Amino acid sequence: MPAQIKQDDNETYPDERGYNGWSNYETWCTNLHLTNDQDLYHYANMFSNVESLKQAVTDDVYKLIESQSAIDPRLAMMYQDLLVASLQSVNWYEVYDSLHEGDNDE
Secondary structure (H helix, E strand, O other), X not given: OOOOOOEEXXXXXXXXXXXXXXXXXXXXXXXXXXXXOHHHHHHHHOXXXXXXXXXXXXXXXXXXXXHOOOOOHHXXXXXXXHHHHHHHHOOHHHHHHHHOOOOOOO
């Protein structure tokens, strides 16, 4: 379960563990988007292990960048590098565990 965070006037600050109780901002953000939309949630839950989830999301990012033909190719490479670097910072085990929380509950 994520650790408690410090709050001041509705602002959220990173806690001792990272961001909003997650390892880091990238992990929190990935989990937020994968669990905040029913279709994305079902998509993410269809993967049977952490590596397949990570690979699918990374592949989707590459496809997204490549499909944006209006972007200058030099900028597209920069965007791709930045997005992939962010994805490498995601604690995929934490996201996967969150997605499958309660799977073994009876």
